[in-house]
Amino acid sequence: MRLSDRARDLPESGIRKFFELAEARDDVISLGVGEPDFSAPWAARTAAIDSLERGKTSYTSNRGMAALRERISAHHERYDQSYDPAEEVLVTTGASEAVDLAFRALVDPGDTVAVHEPTYISYGPGIELAGGEQLTVPTRAEDDFALTRESLEAAGAAEADLLVLCYPNNPTGATMTEEEYAEVAAFCRDEDLRVIADEIYSALTYGADHASIATQPGMRERTVVVNGFSKAYAMTGLRLGYALGPTDVIDAMNRIHQYTMLSAPTTPQYAAIEALDRCDDEVAEMVEEYNRRRRLVVSRFNEMGLDTFEPGGAFYAFPDCGGDDEAFAEELLEAQGVAVVPGSVFGEGGEGHLRVSYATSMRELKEATDRIATFVENR
Numbered sequence: 083m084r085l086s087d088r089a090r091d092l093p094e095s096g097i098r099k100f101f102e103l104a105e106a107r108d109d110v111i112s113l114g115v116g117e118p119d120f121s122a123p124w125a126a127r128t129a130a131i132d133s134l135e136r137g138k139t140s141y142t143s144n145r146g147m148a149a150l151r152e153r154i155s156a157h158h159e160r161y162d163q164s165y166d167p168a169e170e171v172l173v174t175t176g177a178s179e180a181v182d183l184a185f186r187a188l189v190d191p192g193d194t195v196a197v198h199e200p201t202y203i204s205y206g207p208g209i210e211l212a213g214g215e216q217l218t219v220p221t222r223a224e225d226d227f228a229l230t231r232e233s234l235e236a237a238g239a240a241e242a243d244l245l246v247l248c249y250p251n252n253p254t255g256a257t258m259t260e261e262e263y264a265e266v267a268a269f270c271r272d273e274d275l276r277v278i279a280d281e282i283y284s285a286l287t288y289g290a291d292h293a294s295i296a297t298q299p300g301m302r303e304r305t306v307v308v309n310g311f312s313k314a315y316a317m318t319g320l321r322l323g324y325a326l327g328p329t330d331v332i333d334a335m336n337r338i339h340q341y342t343m344l345s346a347p348t349t350p351q352y353a354a355i356e357a358l359d360r361c362d363d364e365v366a367e368m369v370e371e372y373n374r375r376r377r378l379v380v381s382r383f384n385e386m387g388l389d390t391f392e393p394g395g396a397f398y399a400f401p402d403c404g405g406d407d408e409a410f411a412e413e414l415l416e417a418q419g420v421a422v423v424p425g426s427v428f429g430e431g432g433e434g435h436l437r438v439s440y441a442t443s444m445r446e447l448k449e450a451t452d453r454i455a456t457f458v459e460n461r
């Protein structure tokens with residue numbers, strides 16, 4: 083069948099290609115996946131089951147259940163973010179849908195969207211599908227992959243219409259402080275840039291609390307915040323996320339959403355209400371466990387001589403492998419049966435690095451890092 087140019091031109095995901103290689107063997111320890119190894123908290127799962135037993139299988143309101151939007155709004159006060167549940171919150175099918183809707187609502191054909199790299203792989207294709215063009219802003223290992231005003235200026239981002247931010251970052255684990263955001267916010271105000279801030283890893287920070295560009299002066303009215311339940315609540319398969327933003331943008335996103343999705347799935351909305359009401363302790367336990375693993379992984383890589391900066395969030399370490407990352411990852415898989423993702427998959431600045439997910443049991447992480455150490459010694 084003849085395909086649209088847009089569909090034909092979309093590239094294959096570099097991550098998937100790698101998984102296919104890993105799946106061909108059965109002795110592989112995968113540090114490649116970008117999702118929690120935990121299950122959703124039991125209370126959240128029970129609420130989902132209970133809603134099904136009560137026959138709650140209809141659509142919800144387009145914007146999501148009012149009770150859920152109220153909880154989301156209240157939950158975000160912990161980040162000093164304040165959004166009206168009736169008009170400024172939209173519940174979506176994963177953060178993925180929220181990102182897609184934001185592009186569709188904010189990008190006109192020919193618009194330029196600045197994206198810092200290395201970063202999550204979905205933004206480029208999302209921009210392309212919305213008819214926009216990506217302008218890449220490389221971030222640097224020397225800055226621990228934080229975005230700076232200097233790098234925005236050097237990349238010519240002053241000419242862009244929109245900026246996509248992803249902190250805590252996938253794949254680097256980098257976070258941004260209030261002070262670093264102040265610089266970027268000043269640039270956005272000076273150059274009249276709107277922002278999509280993907281903050282899906284906001285709950286997974288180690289040490290410093292999550293900061294958001296949306297709380298910088300003058301930024302709330304030019305920012306759409308994306309978040310969701312996949313990471314913090316280990317609910318990836320339940321497909322629930324949301325967007326927070328000014329009424330006019332959320333209205334526009336909801337108009338697209340009501341034709342393309344109608345409403346986010348109902349069962350997970352019941353799970354999400356329970357997650358927000360009663361699962362803070364479980365989230366804290368998961369964060370504590372990720373933090374233990376993070377310390378192990380970072381110190382083991384540094385001991386091996388693969389320089390690894392201390393990631394402040396998410397569940398990824400981003401060691402410098404000192405050369406061709408694709409060759410390193412392929413040879414490591416071949417020789418030791420450990421799957422990691424080459425950093426270059428995540429764009430400019432990712433080359434020479436590996437994305438190592440520590441959303442894997444401590445036992446497997448110890449075994450995997452032993453194998454990597456053997457590989458590095460023999461290489």
Ligand code: PMP
Pocket residue numbers: 116175176177178179202248252280282310311312318321322323
């Ligand atoms: N943003 C980032 C930065 C992610 O890492 C992911 C998941 N890998 C998503 C968005 C998509 O999340 P969801 O499951 O909520 O669609």
